[in-house]
Amino acid sequence: MLFDENALAGDWREEVLHCRDKGVSVNRQIAFAVAVADLLQLPDELPLMPAVSAAMSVPTRLSDRASLAHLRAVAHAAGREALVDADKSGRFKLT
Secondary structure, eight states: OOOOTTSBHHHHHHHHHHHHHTTOOOOHHHHHHHHHHHHTTOOTTSBHHHHHHHHHTSOOOTTOHHHHHHHHHHHHHHHHHHHHHHHHHTSSOOO
16 A cells, blocks of 8 residues: 555545554554544545644644644645645545
């Protein structure tokens, strides 16, 4: 399985679950990206890597709810922006 950087968060989650069900180990970086997406409650229909990459660039205190909320907003905005850019280039179809 190849984890495409442009794939949606739901696709990444599904592949990780599939790998684990089959006893296939998951690369640490992939598991980390999915864990960040889960922590930030990214919707399945957002591209995972643009959202996670944006979130990782923001200094955050996970113990601070306001900081976590800001981080979540940054990730969601980056994911939505990636969808718009992808739609313009024809990579994804928005439904």
